[in-house]
Amino acid sequence: MSDPIFLRPLTAPDADRGEAVEFGPDKALALDCGRTLTNWRLAYKTYGKLNAARSNAILICHALTGDQFVASAHPVTGKPGWWETMVGPGKPVDTDRFFVIGSNVLGGCMGSSGPASTDPATGKPYGLDFPLITIRDMVRAQTFLIDHLGIDRLMCVMGGSMGGMQALQWTVSHPERVVAAMPIACAARHSAQNIAFHEVGRQAIMADPEWHGGAYYEHGTQPSKGLAVARMAAHITYLSEPALQRKFGRNLQNAGGISFAFAPDFQVESYLHHQGSAFVDRFDANSYLYITRATDYFDIAADYGGVLAEAFRGCKTRFCLISFTSDWLYPTFENKRIAHALNAAAANVSFVEIESDRGHDAFLLNEPQMFATVRGFITAAAASEGVAG
Amino acid sequence: MSLRPDLAAIADLIPQNARILDVGCGDGALLEHLSETKNVDGRGLELSQQKVNASVARGLPVIQGDADTDLGEYPSQVFDIVILSLTIQATRNPKAVLSEMLRIGRRTIVSLPNFGHWRIRLGLLATGRMPRNKTLDNEWYDTPNIHLCTIADFVDLAATCGAEIEQAFALTPAGRTKAMSPRSWGPNLLAEGAIFLLRGVR
Numbered sequence: 001m002s003d004p005i006f007l008r009p010l011t012a013p014d015a016d017r018g019e020a021v022e023f024g025p026d027k028a029l030a031l032d033c034g035r036t037l038t039n040w041r042l043a044y045k046t047y048g049k050l051n052a053a054r055s056n057a058i059l060i061c062h063a064l065t066g067d068q069f070v071a072s073a074h075p076v077t078g079k080p081g082w083w084e085t086m087v088g089p090g091k092p093v094d095t096d097r098f099f100v101i102g103s104n105v106l107g108g109c110m111g112s113s114g115p116a117s118t119d120p121a122t123g124k125p126y127g128l129d130f131p132l133i134t135i136r137d138m139v140r141a142q143t144f145l146i147d148h149l150g151i152d153r154l155m156c157v158m159g160g161s162m163g164g165m166q167a168l169q170w171t172v173s174h175p176e177r178v179v180a181a182m183p184i185a186c187a188a189r190h191s192a193q194n195i196a197f198h199e200v201g202r203q204a205i206m207a208d209p210e211w212h213g214g215a216y217y218e219h220g221t222q223p224s225k226g227l228a229v230a231r232m233a234a235h236i237t238y239l240s241e242p243a244l245q246r247k248f249g250r251n252l253q254n255a256g257g258i259s260f261a262f263a264p265d266f267q268v269e270s271y272l273h274h275q276g277s278a279f280v281d282r283f284d285a286n287s288y289l290y291i292t293r294a295t296d297y298f299d300i301a302a303d304y305g306g307v308l309a310e311a312f313r314g315c316k317t318r319f320c321l322i323s324f325t326s327d328w329l330y331p332t333f334e335n336k337r338i339a340h341a342l343n344a345a346a347a348n349v350s351f352v353e354i355e356s357d358r359g360h361d362a363f364l365l366n367e368p369q370m371f372a373t374v375r376g377f378i379t380a381a382a383a384s385e386g387v388a389g
Numbered sequence: 390m391s392l393r394p395d396l397a398a399i400a401d402l403i404p405q406n407a408r409i410l411d412v413g414c415g416d417g418a419l420l421e422h423l424s425e426t427k428n429v430d431g432r433g434l435e436l437s438q439q440k441v442n443a444s445v446a447r448g449l450p451v452i453q454g455d456a457d458t459d460l461g462e463y464p465s466q467v468f469d470i471v472i473l474s475l476t477i478q479a480t481r482n483p484k485a486v487l488s489e490m491l492r493i494g495r496r497t498i499v500s501l502p503n504f505g506h507w508r509i510r511l512g513l514l515a516t517g518r519m520p521r522n523k524t525l526d527n528e529w530y531d532t533p534n535i536h537l538c539t540i541a542d543f544v545d546l547a548a549t550c551g552a553e554i555e556q557a558f559a560l561t562p563a564g565r566t567k568a569m570s571p572r573s574w575g576p577n578l579l580a581e582g583a584i585f586l587l588r589g590v591r
Contacts, residue, residue: 120394320445339452340459346467350445351452353438372446380448 004043004104004111006285008076015075016081018045018068018102020111021148029106029141035131039120041102043104043111043146044068048095050151052305056387057099057151058378059142060087061159061166064291065283067110070102071095076110076282085366092375097382098155105166106141107133107290115286116217128214133290135162135298139169146177155387156378158182160363161330162295168338172318180318180381182374185327185363188308188341189299194329197237198292201230205285214286227285228276235275240359244268286331301341308341309340315342318348318384320361320377322370329360350377392422394564395500398584399474402498402556403427405417407469410434410493412456412486413476417444420451432468434459460489468494475524477501477543478534487550491589497552500560500584505539505577508575524582540577547587556586 004020019067020043023029029037029041045068048056060070071087073080087093087100092354104112107130122268124127146154157167164186187194208226216222223359236244248268264270298370304310319342323335331351340352354369356362363370392400396419404558407429411420413431417440423429433451435441444451456473457480471494473486478501480486490497502524503509512520519529527534536547547554557571559580564582569576576583 028494318450336453340462343452343459344464346464348432348450349452350441350450351454352442352445353453354442355438369442373442376446376448383448 002041002231004041004244005149005204005382006076006111007109007228010075011073011078015078016045016072017075018029018043018111020044020227021145023144027144028191029137029144031131031140032134037113037131040113040141041110041111041117042106042113042141044145045070045072045102046149047100047102047344049096050099050149051388052188053074053387054151055153055385056097056382057101057146057149057154058093058156058158059084059101059103059146059154059170061091061103061138061142061157061163062105063159063161063163063294065231065279066163067108068102068104069110070100074282077278082364086371086374092371093158093378097387098323098378099144101149103142103145105138105162105291107138107225107287107294109284109287112141114284115214115290116284125215125217127217127286130286130290133294134237135155135165135169135294136173138294139171139173142166142170143174143177153177153179154384156180156381158184158374159186160184161360162291164330165295165298168300169298171312171315171319172303175312175315175317179357179385180320180377182320182322182377183335183338184322184370185324185330185360186338187330188301188338190296191334195232195296196389200294202289202292204229204233205289208285211285214289218284223285224230224277224280226284227280227288228273230285230288231279231283232276237270237329238361240328240357242256242326243358243359246357247271308337309344312342312345312347315345315347317347320373321349321351322343323351323353324356324358324360324362324367325353326357327360392418393586394566395560395582395584396422396474398560398566399498399500400426402584402586403429406430408467410468410471411462412460412471412473412490413479414440414444414451415448416440417447417449417451417476419472420449421447424449427439428471428574431496456486460486460493461468463489464494465492466495470494470498471495472498474498474500475502478537480536483538484546484550487546487552491550491552491587495500495588496555497551497587497589498584499543501538501540501543502534503540503560503577503580503584504537504540506581507578510578540571540580540583543583543585544571547585551590552587553590554585555588558584 071081108181164183208223211223301308323332342349509520559569560582
């Protein structure tokens, strides 16, 4: 165990950094691309206490640009944990009852091995020498962490968006280790539209001269403009048209009217600029390339002759899928496709679609129906496993 | 909470530890009751998203779906019993739904309101208007019950679908159930509803 190393300075020297595990050659990580990481690390943060039977662990998988700080302040930005409404004492994922593990993904930039980490072979940051990773690799890495924590079976694996993809992958790769799974607002594969938006983001980063072919660390710079544009484009896909309209409409920045120039006239423009610049302050551009690529490669059915149901054959995990009506990034029909495949595999599945006009990001927001669903499902799953309440 | 009488009668037909699918499970009352009293491995399919959400929040495995379109996705013979309670009259294609249920489950239970009950017959004769009562309480133009039938009609449909009626019960006005002979004229005139336990014959 060691202190995670972050790219950016902490808000305070004593900020809670969580933990990181370092894995050596005896815990080499064989990746889908054919390469193997022999010295690698995974950063995580835990909440609550593991019970004596080690049966109350819940793994929370984060989305594209999330991190392990699920329910406590982010040590770099100082902002509250990204799912504090969901996870905490007395919350739907109750840390008074459950041992909650937030795991940073492989390829991330919050203390886990990724393109910004030092390549032990060269002593320099990997940059594009870091191997391409997949969602399956992320899950593979998490199994080492779960082993390290001495946990055999997870009471639940859950997450939204890319976190939901990891939860699904867990049930496919390690069904015997997952009692219950809650993939929220996700899909079993990336659609052409998903890939298209990601490619816009990647091209924006790579078109920035400060990117230097991915070796910007050595130039003491970063492709901030490209990364900000990538974030701005992606952020639009996280919202819905009605929510944008309601929040901003055509409202102007200045009471004086339009400027007949290209500085932000509209409030929606400055909002996006703010999203872009805040993101650059906490995220690594190469990590963004690697992680978006991992989600683009995600297609569970592809490993099973194109038949999604085959991936879940014999799976004993209890599933609860949640989608949101206005999510056009991972729309209800993609979530329902998973529910249908689980039905066809005669798996135990619940599926809830929640009425919300806040788009994909609804899973991060205050959605009482989602909280009620999560609480009910987890309580029932815990009771089935005899986890004391 | 006491179970609706027809649901209580259905519950009596379910063996311990059975694997069941409740099609049109509503608020999940039957599923919850069977989980508690018969330790069933139960699943539900329900059209109303609000009812699905409420059921899942109570820990019941329910998915939102439509009996008319979604039963085709279930593999054959995976459930011990598939239940359709007071719902067949609201499906678009009752014959297809019944056939799918017979395929998915080793046994099928169907309960239905009996449109052949004497009050309904008399009501139509006396008033010349579409009959209404407490279970069929909608105007003809906005009723979800688009395929009402009598006990005799359903018995014919079961035969058409190649199903054998193993047991049949009449639902009496007092909320009691009574074993009946499905082809006799009495229940079709006197029962407010009926419950059938069917087995697909292959």
